[in-house]
Amino acid sequence: MKITIIGGGNIGGAIAGGLAASTLMKASDLTVADPSAAALERIKGLNSAIRTSQDNAAAVEGADLIILAVKPWLAEEVSATFRDKLNFDRQCLASVVAGVSFEKLKTMLDNGKDVRPALLRLIPNTAISLRESVTFIASDGASESQLNAVVTLFKELGQTVVVSEAMMAAGTSLASCGIAFALKYLGDSIKGGVELGFDETQSREIVMQTMRGALALLQANGTMPQTEIDKVTTPGGLTLKGLDAMAEGGFSEAVRAGLLKSR
Ligand SMILES: NC(=O)C1=CN([C@@H]2O[C@H](COP(=O)(O)OP(=O)(O)OC[C@H]3O[C@@H](n4cnc5c(N)ncnc54)[C@H](OP(=O)(O)O)[C@@H]3O)[C@@H](O)[C@H]2O)C=CC1
């Protein structure tokens, strides 16, 4: 499959990194288009076989899948740079642009050819560069074989969840913004470790291993977090003091509010 990514920034670059390492395609079948020479240099640094271009219209020609990965407020303007070259009889466009609906995409990509566009929406997270993403996928007008091919490809880059468009916002919050929320907890724990007397490097290592251990317990035991929390929490003991202080600080409510707000 030949893939062109329009926008080689944070997520476009992360997808490029993941795809270039995939066993299902060759890095030389991947093109990244971006006006920024610096962004394209970073992409080449990931894998020198990836093709780069500053010309969106030329870059989409010959691609089976075009991934639109620009900021939401630029999506319309950038789509206009290549939409006349699209051929939805054989090409499929997947947008990673958060919050832009299929309806809006259809308007943005209307090239007057009167062909029903083959569209997907993808919401990965930045761990896709390491093939550890959760990627939400919704489809509108893409054929079953186009959807299956994309699901197979992104499965190699982590987990995939095929959802209706209505669930894309929830997926975005829980896993795509969610990776930042998890990192926020880690960051605050590292700072806390420094306050407790460790240097920052030590604290980072300790917090990362603690998190790896927590994940390993959930995975190995098939449990929900509270079951593992109960095993740590001695009645009247130290963990309980900490959990109570976190509850007083509004920890659970803050996590919930963040998830609901970022839909
Ligand atoms: N970051 C994330 O974790 C996730 C982001 N998304 C979505 O992905 C999209 C991109 O986000 P993100 O990667 O963070 O943003 P970035 O700004 O990092 O990347 C966007 C890239 O598009 C480039 N660009 C600007 N104009 C054009 C153009 N005319 N043609 C081609 N490329 C262009 C930008 O270049 P320049 O910097 O020079 O302007 C930049 O390199 C957003 O819509 C976001 O909602 C979805 C899931 C996760």
Ligand SMILES: O=C(O)[C@@H]1CCC=N1
């Ligand atoms: O912050 C954002 O809007 C994008 C969408 C999901 C992750 N980053």
